Amino acid sequence: xxxxASVVIAARDAAMLDNVRAxxxxxxxxxxxxxxxxxxxxxxxxxxxxxxxSVEAFPALDxxxxxxxxxxxxxxxxxxxxxxxxxxxxxxxxxxxxxxxAIVPHLKQRGYGKIIQLSGGGATTPMPRLSAYxxxxxxxxxxxxxxxxxLADHHVDVNCIAPGALNTRMLDEILEAGPDVVGAEFxxxxxxxxxxxxxxxxxxxxxxxxxxxxxxxGITGRLLSAVWDPWQDLAAHKDELAKTDIYTLRRITxxxxxKDWE
Numbered sequence: 001x002x003x004x005a006s007v008v009i010a011a012r013d014a015a016m017l018d019n020v021r022a023x024x025x026x027x028x029x030x031x032x033x034x035x036x037x038x039x040x041x042x043x044x045x046x047x048x049x050x051x052x053x054s055v056e057a058f059p060a061l062d063x064x065x066x067x068x069x070x071x072x073x074x075x076x077x078x079x080x081x082x083x084x085x086x087x088x089x090x091x092x093x094x095x096x097x098x099x100x101x102a103i104v105p106h107l108k109q110r111g112y113g114k115i116i117q118l119s120g121g122g123a124t125t126p127m128p129r130l131s132a133y134x135x136x137x138x139x140x141x142x143x144x145x146x147x148x149x150x151l152a153d154h155h156v157d158v159n160c161i162a163p164g165a166l167n168t169r170m171l172d173e174i175l176e177a178g179p180d181v182v183g184a185e186f187x188x189x190x191x192x193x194x195x196x197x198x199x200x201x202x203x204x205x206x207x208x209x210x211x212x213x214x215x216x217x218g219i220t221g222r223l224l225s226a227v228w229d230p231w232q233d234l235a236a237h238k239d240e241l242a243k244t245d246i247y248t249l250r251r252i253t254x255x256x257x258x259k260d261w262e
Contacts, residue, residue: 001027001034003209005063008054010039033057041068041095042087051102062110063212064103066096066140067118071170072132074177085132092136097143100158104147108154114212115151117144118204119160119223123249129183141223141249148221157220159211164199164227171198199227207231222247 001007001024009024011017021036028034035057039050055061072088073080096117107113122130122137141160148158165171171190179187203226210216210231211224218238224231224247234241241247254261 001029001032003213004029004032005212006031006033006035006058008035008037008050008057008061010037010041010050011068012038012040014038041066041099042090044098047095047098047102051099051106055103055106060110061103062107062113063116064099064114065116065118065208065212066099068092068095069118069120069137069170070133071130071173072136074174074181075129077131080132088132089136089139092133093139093143096140100143100147104151104156107151107156111155113151113154113156114216115144115147115156115158116208116211117141117158117160118163119144120162121165123160123162123223127186129181129186138249144223145221145248152220155217157211157216157218159216159220160223161204161207161211162223162225162227163201163204163207164225165193166201166204167194167198203227218242223249 006028007024009017009020011020017036017038021034024034035054037050037053039046041047069092070088072092073084077085100115100117103113103115107115117140119137119140121127122134123141124138125134127134144158144160151158171194174182174187174190175194182190207224207226211219215235219234219241222241224234229247
């Protein structure tokens with residue numbers, strides 16, 4: 001709201017959603033509006049209804065931020081509940097795909113737009129005992145890279161954000177599960193994160209604002225870390241960035257690690 005946008009927010013919990021709507025509305029300036037729509041992003045019909053109603057409310061809608069996510073089942077793959085594993089994929093991966101798929105025709109018609117996906121460390125780092133989450137997040141990045149190429153001629157940029165370690169309800173779930181379920185190393189890191197406060201929300205939010213702005217036009221198909229990458233200066237390197245695989249998922253070859261195996 002502080003950047004001047006009108007917004008539609010969506011979540012499954014209608015009561016919590018209404019509370020957030022009220023908080024945002026209190027920040028709104030003249031001409032800004034906040035709309036709240038309950039939605040399960042894993043349900044195709046619900047997603048279509050959300051996008052259609054959002055476009056009706058804001059015909060100039062040009063930014064989508066996909067941030068819905070859960071850890072899903074925790075523990076060794078053979079011990080996890082399969083339906084819960086699939087459910088995590090439905091929310092974390094299918095939700096991002098469904099919302100993007102639903103809004104793409106509108107953005108193509110406008111000839112401009114921004115799609116911003118929240119991916120996180122699960123996209124680039126193996127996460128034993130949280131395999132559904134890691135699998136989904138890696139899938140979100142590869143989907144976004146693919147979609148970015150599909151939409152390049154329509155001037156729609158698609159990027160992913162790694163916001164850093166955030167102290168949310170998901171962290172509480174890890175601490176509640178305990179080291180025997182999530183692994184001693186990850187549990188200890190989570191304890192330290194809880195004590196330190198984590199990365200905080202501000203950096204990730206600032207990166208989302210940048211990727212939703214005209215300043216980032218042409219930056220697409222990238223996974224950017226809000227904490228570690230110099231994204232504030234990327235606008236000055238757009239042409240150079242477009243010619244490289246920097247900030248993308250890729251395979252490391254033996255030669256790149258000094259091994260003559262080929």
